[in-house]
Each structure stands twice: as structure tokens, then as C-alpha cells.
Amino acid sequence: MAVYTEVSLSEAQALFKQLKLGHVTSLKxxxxxxxxxxxxxxxxxxxxTHDYVLTLFERLSFEQLPFYLQLMKHLAQHGIAVPEPTANDKGALVFDVKSKPAAVVNKLSGASELAPTPEHCAQVGAMLARMHLAGRSFEPQQPNLRGLSWWNDTVPVVLPYLTQAQKALITQELAYQNHVAALSSYAALPRGPIHADLFRDNVLFDTVNHAPVLSGFFDFYFAGIDTWIFDLAVCLNDWCIDLETGKNNAQNAHSFIASYNQERPLLAAERALLPAMLRAGALRFWLSRLWDFHLPREASMLQAHDPSHFERVLTQRVSHLLDFDTLAACA
Structure with a gap:
């Protein structure tokens, strides 16, 4: 989250009045x-008093945004713990605030767990699988806008900022991912709506009787139609690695995969391509962080992510070609 467009309390109050959500008393x-x-x-x-999140979308258009909000509403109505967008009397979910598309969703309870244990990973893996299954009945279509096409367009943009070693790594990996995407086994992978950005800071947990209880997934604004195994790989690259080195955390990975597999058993083709998707997920986030770091936008509040983190993750995934069974095995 960040603040690129300043919104006054009175402007927020006008929108909340339109949505019949009451009188805004604080805005932060x-x-x-x-x-x-x-x-x-x-x-x-x-x-x-009720708590909400007001979001103004800086890159998504008025035409693109309904996909994300409709997906969130669909998932909420199918028992997945996600923020539910608020509609006006006409059923609209997207609103104009300072000439930007905007939405209001309920704020989930809980806090992010930045040092997840196998128990946290088990709960996230199970709900991720249930989310994928719930998405099967979601009809709107929109591709993953940060998928392979975007990688092919963006790598040339960031290349001038990289060292020779980094250039070699990113171009070789891009070529490999284009090769994987051309495989018939890849084309046959099950797919549907994915979160595509389900990192530790996009999941909340409450504490009940001194134990963590998952309270919800949020920030669906990178969602799109893509392979479910890519979504799983993105999670494994965050929830199940050592942040300092990028190395695989086998205990977390075992817990995450086992719980996911119990809700939605993985196909043999998904198991076979999971190592390639782990590399794909690392490339996607290294590339986006390079882009944001070297070509930043102005914002009154902004915390840029370190691109080198996912460079390390990608290097680990390339140099340690773990097969599925090794990846999922408990240390």
C-alpha cells in the first residue's frame, strides 16, 4: 500500500454517504x-463503528477493476475469508474519486505473520486450495497482467540498470520460461482465478486460545486467470523460504503443500512443473521489484521493496533443482 493521491476527510465522507456506510470519523x-x-x-x-479500506487504483483502469472486485465478492459469498467490496444502490463496485477508480472494502481482523511456522503455512495452503476450487464457478475472464507477456515486455526496460551477471540470469530465465509456456503439458495445467501475490503481508491471522487462526486473504489487485500451480509457487517462494538466503524451508514447504494437496490433490503434471513455476514466480517478482526500484513513481508514502531478495530466490531455485518430492519433504 502507498499514497499517491491525497484524499481529504470530506471527500471520503462524500463517498461513504453515497454507499450508506455512515459518517467517516477517521482516515489514515x-x-x-x-x-x-x-x-x-x-x-x-x-x-x-466499522472499519474499512478505501483504495484508489493508480494503474488499473475503470474497465479492468470490476474483475478484481467481482472476484472478491464471489469468493466472499463462497465462504472464503476475503474483504467484500461495497456496492451502491445500483450494484456498482467501482467509484470515481479524484478521477481515479476507487473501491471500499471491509477491513479484516488480525495481523500478518512475518515469521510463519508450519502451522501458519498449513492454514494458508488449505485456504488457497479452497479459494482455487471456489473460483471455478467465477465466469469473468482477465489474464494475469503480470504474466509472461509482461515479463517479455519489461525485461528489456530494466536491462540497462543491471550488471552483466544479472543480465545473463534474467535473460536466460526469461528464455526458459518462454520454453516452458510452449509445452503441451503446461497448456494442459488446470487454471482459474489466482491471487498471484499471496505473500505473508497479504494474509491475516487472529489468535484464539494462544493459537493462530487464519482470518483472511486480501489485496487481490494482481489477480487474474492463470495456472493454480503458479499461484502455489508464488506462495512457496515467500512462506517457505529463508528470507536472508532465499533457501527452501523444507518444514514450511511440506506443511503448505500437504495441506493444499488435502483440499485439492495436485495432478502429476502440476507436480512435474512445480520447480519451473517456482522459478517463474521468482522471476516475476524480481522483475517487478527491479521495475519499481529503477523506475519509481512519486508517492507521499512509499516503501520500495529490495529487488535483490528475489534475485537470491531465483538463484536458489535455478541452482538447486529440487524435484517435487524433495521440495515437499519435511526436513
């Missing part, structure tokens, strides 16, 4: 993330 900009303008808002309605 969010510093985390890099894509959109986000505010935490509290509103009073009939003597009760």
Missing part, C-alpha cells in the same frame, strides 16, 4: 505496498 494513509493509494477509514453508523 497506509504506507505499505507500492501499487495503489490506500486509506484505513472508520465510520460510525447507528452508534457502531
Amino acid at each position: 494513509g497506509c504506507a505499505g505496498g507500492i501499487e495503489n493509494t490506500n486509506y484505513f477509514a472508520s465510520a460510525e453508523l447507528e452508534g457502531q
Whole structure:
């Protein structure tokens, strides 16, 4: 989250009045993330205070945004713990705030767990599988906008900023991913709506009887139609690695995969291509962080991510070609 577009309290109050959400009593900009303008808002309605997130979308268009919001509403209505967008009297989910597309969703309870244990990973893996299954009945179509096509377009843009070794790594990996995408086994992989960015800071947990209980997934604004195994790989590259080195955390990986597999058993083709998708996920986020780092946008609150982190993850995934069974094995 970040703040690129300033929103006043009165402007937020006007939108909340339109949505019949009550009177906004506080509005606070969010510093985390890099894509959109986000505010935490509290509103009073009939003597009760409710918490929301107001988002202004800096890159997504008015035409693109309904896909994400409709997906969130679909998942919420199918029992997946995600923020549910608020509609107006006409059923619209997208609104114009300062000439930017905007949305309001309920704020989930809990906090992110930045040092996940196998128990955290088990809960996330199980809900990820249930989310994929719930998405099968979601009809709107929109590709993963940060998928292979974007990688092919963006690598040439960041190459001038890289060392020779980095150039070699990123161009070789891009060629490999184009090769994988041309395989018939890849084309046959099951797919549907994916989150595509389900990192530790996009999941919340409550504590019940001193134990973690997953309270929800959020920030679906990189979602799109893609392979489910890529979504799983993106998660494994964050939840199941050592942040300092990028090395695989076998205990977390075992817990995550086992719980996912219990809800939706992985196909043999998915197992075979998971190592390639781990490399794909690392390339995607190294590339996007390079782009944001070297070609930044102005924002009043912004915390840029370190590109070198996913360079290390990619290097680990390339140099340690773990097969599925090794990856999922408990240390």
C-alpha cells in the first residue's frame, strides 16, 4: 500500500454517504505496498463503528477493476475469508474519486505473520486450495497482467540498470520460461482465478486460545486467470523460504503443500512443473521489484521493496533443482 493521491476527510465522507456506510470519523494513509493509494477509514453508523479500506487504483483502469472486485465478492459469498467490496444502490463496485477508480472494502481482523511456522503455512495452503476450487464457478475472464507477456515486455526496460551477471540470469530465465509456456503439458495445467501475490503481508491471522487462526486473504489487485500451480509457487517462494538466503524451508514447504494437496490433490503434471513455476514466480517478482526500484513513481508514502531478495530466490531455485518430492519433504 502507498499514497499517491491525497484524499481529504470530506471527500471520503462524500463517498461513504453515497454507499450508506455512515459518517467517516477517521482516515489514515497506509504506507505499505507500492501499487495503489490506500486509506484505513472508520465510520460510525447507528452508534457502531466499522472499519474499512478505501483504495484508489493508480494503474488499473475503470474497465479492468470490476474483475478484481467481482472476484472478491464471489469468493466472499463462497465462504472464503476475503474483504467484500461495497456496492451502491445500483450494484456498482467501482467509484470515481479524484478521477481515479476507487473501491471500499471491509477491513479484516488480525495481523500478518512475518515469521510463519508450519502451522501458519498449513492454514494458508488449505485456504488457497479452497479459494482455487471456489473460483471455478467465477465466469469473468482477465489474464494475469503480470504474466509472461509482461515479463517479455519489461525485461528489456530494466536491462540497462543491471550488471552483466544479472543480465545473463534474467535473460536466460526469461528464455526458459518462454520454453516452458510452449509445452503441451503446461497448456494442459488446470487454471482459474489466482491471487498471484499471496505473500505473508497479504494474509491475516487472529489468535484464539494462544493459537493462530487464519482470518483472511486480501489485496487481490494482481489477480487474474492463470495456472493454480503458479499461484502455489508464488506462495512457496515467500512462506517457505529463508528470507536472508532465499533457501527452501523444507518444514514450511511440506506443511503448505500437504495441506493444499488435502483440499485439492495436485495432478502429476502440476507436480512435474512445480520447480519451473517456482522459478517463474521468482522471476516475476524480481522483475517487478527491479521495475519499481529503477523506475519509481512519486508517492507521499512509499516503501520500495529490495529487488535483490528475489534475485537470491531465483538463484536458489535455478541452482538447486529440487524435484517435487524433495521440495515437499519435511526436513
